[in-house]
Amino acid sequence: MILGIHDGHDAGAVLIDGEKIFAVNEERLNRVKKYRGFPKLSVKKVLKMANASPEDVEIIAVAGIFRKLSRLRELEANLKGLFGRDFKRKVLFVEHHLAHSASAYYTSGWRDALAVSIDAAGDGLSSSVYVARDGEMVRIAQSTYVDSLGDFYASVTELLGFRPMRHEGKVMSLAAYGKPTYDLSAIIELNGLGFDNHLGVIGVEATRRLAEFFGYPLSRAGEIADQMKHGKLDDELQKKAIEIAASAQKHLEKLVEELGLELKGHSLPVAYAGGVAQNVKANAVLRGVLGDENLWVFPAMDDGGLAFGAAVFVKAQMERLDGRWRPSKLEHVYLGPAYGKEGVEEFLRSEEVEYEEVDVPSFVADALAEGKPVGFFQGAIEFGPRALGNRSILADPRDDGVKERLNITLKRDVFQPFAPSMLWERAKKYLEDLDGRPNEFMTMSYTASESFRGEAPAVVHVDGTTRPQAVRWEVNPTYYEIIKAFERKSDLGAVLNTSFNMHGEPIVCSPADALKTFKKAGLDVLVIEGFAVTR
Structure with missing residues (x-):
């Protein structure tokens, strides 16, 4: 096992166990936006996700070279506390820009x-x-x-x-x-x-x-x-x-x-x-x-992705030594903690929240068509700065007025645009300058087609551009089916998707985070692991 760590702003941890990857940033766990420091909670979380112990970690790949003695001593004290007195035998430092570049190349x-x-x-x-x-x-x-x-x-x-x-x-x-x-x-x-x-x-x-x-x-x-x-x-x-x-x-x-x-x-x-x-x-x-x-x-292009880059760089070097390295494509970023249906239902009961089990695609599509923004929570949290359908707030992109409501409730700057999630097969119709594979991670802007500008004004910026996520059934079947169900109601194969958080706060991670933000934002509906909570 290889553990990647970034100790700094946007701190986080990544654990690679063979072909399995577990990743989370500290801000999602301690609720401090862009947290700066040692990712203690993240390290413990990725180990727990992999059912592993500190003894199972063979290499600790640390992103960045620590030049200040006080910072280095602090890092070493944290590593010693988690991995014991012999932790130095496992540590390899990976320079900052090498980690960034490696995160892109090896994925x-x-x-x-x-x-x-x-x-x-x-x-x-x-x-x-x-x-x-x-x-x-x-x-x-x-x-x-x-x-x-x-x-x-x-x-x-x-x-x-x-x-x-x-x-x-x-x-x-x-x-x-x-x-x-x-x-x-x-x-x-x-x-x-x-x-x-x-x-x-x-x-x-x-x-x-x-x-x-x-x-x-x-x-x-x-x-x-x-x-x-x-x-x-x-x-x-x-x-x-x-x-x-x-x-x-x-x-x-x-x-x-x-x-x-x-x-x-x-x-x-x-x-x-x-x-x-x-x-x-x-x-x-x-x-x-x-x-x-x-x-x-x-997709995790900022410093929040450095732990990932350090880990995949070290992994690649070990594989090169053995002649085993092969190119690998990152298919999704649903790499963080998941809480499961049973765990969520137990939480809702403990909070004495009224809820009902629903058919998620049709229920969410109905809510959106009725003009109700939906807090949507499922599966593993996304790694990186974008919510991609597992920790998202969804709304009807046909209603330009929904922007004002969401800006007020989420305390966003009014000049910032909202983005769409669209069916993979609709991307060429909705985007004028798409010549190849649609973008799945909201890392590009595109010129919206004339028809899409008219049909989905809430997710097109004032300059006619949009920042889409193209959704494949193979990658996120439930989210795909939600958009498909909404298309059957509206003839539009796209929904407004913004991150599930108040402005200035990290994206929600746990059911408790989701319920708190749902109430704080005054959303109409919360759908969480197949259960619907309404106001």
Whole structure:
């Protein structure tokens, strides 16, 4: 058994037992969003899921190189507490960007590929490019933490009053409301397969420099962001913020496109991870350069996927030593804790909750058709930042007004879009620029077809794009049947799918989390392992 650990922000653990993978991030268990620290609960949970003990772990793959003595001592104390005094014999450290790139390459299904990671920073670097052949990875390019594309975007995020390293998606969403008016080539540019930061500073210093560059009142950024959160987008400063967001997004897309053209020259498909890979609009641009069949974005692309990357890298190296390595494709990310029907019913009884057992597909489809948002909970929780039908809030995408209701109840920013889950076989009809295999993990944006824009306005952004999950029966039969049942009622093979959580909280993991959020959000219906709870 190989245990992957990420001790840092977005902490988590992954256990690989042969071909079985168990994975969960600490935030889902301790309910602290993007938790920073040692993933003690996650380690215990994945061991329990595998019916394993600490003694069964042969290798502990730790993502990241620990340079601060205090942090290293803290890590060692935690490992010793779990694995005993001889834990050091099992530990292998895997550098940050190698873990990111490995997570993408070893799940891509490709024997030969380019493995790319781009983020703010990790172990002194902000990007890496590897040539990966027959399971071996050789770095051919990199950028230092100073020349960071991720930090550039994070600084814009901070400048606009949002939380850097957390709310970059808000900047991407806001950008769709305006047009780029600033040329940012003097800020950061592509240099070969890396980047050049012309500011020469990062973090808060870069944010201050950008405030000067744009003439933006940094002291009022939080106030302006709060006004935009509640829908005020047309005053002078809000318009300026939107122009900055649009300019930053356009420049990011330009640099990613230029990088894609450089990568294309190597005549290999690209496996991609890292924090910047969360930007689905930039991913769409990269897809446009490389083609649908030549780009794979690892679903847990942010630092929450580092434990996975460390574990699969070490596994691959062990297999290479024995001549056993073969390419492997990740089919799904339902890798976390599951609670089972009996356990859920016992919980509902203990909470004295009124419930009834239902035929899930028809019951949920009826509720959606009646305009009732549904909290939906089944099986193992998803690994990664997206809810993909096991911990989701579902709604009718035909009703544009449902967006306002969900934004209010979940306390979301009103300018952020909602996404659809659609039947696999409907993807080509609903998406204009889909040329290959539909995306199953919500890692790409697409241009919605004219018919889909008209039929499903609640899941199409103001710029006509959408971030879909294509659902196959073979991967998630119950969720597929829900969408199919809704199609029979509405002639639309898609539902609105947003993550089952209040804004700023982690996605629900346990039945207790689900019931609490159901009540807090004032949802109409909770369907949990085949049981329906209504208000």
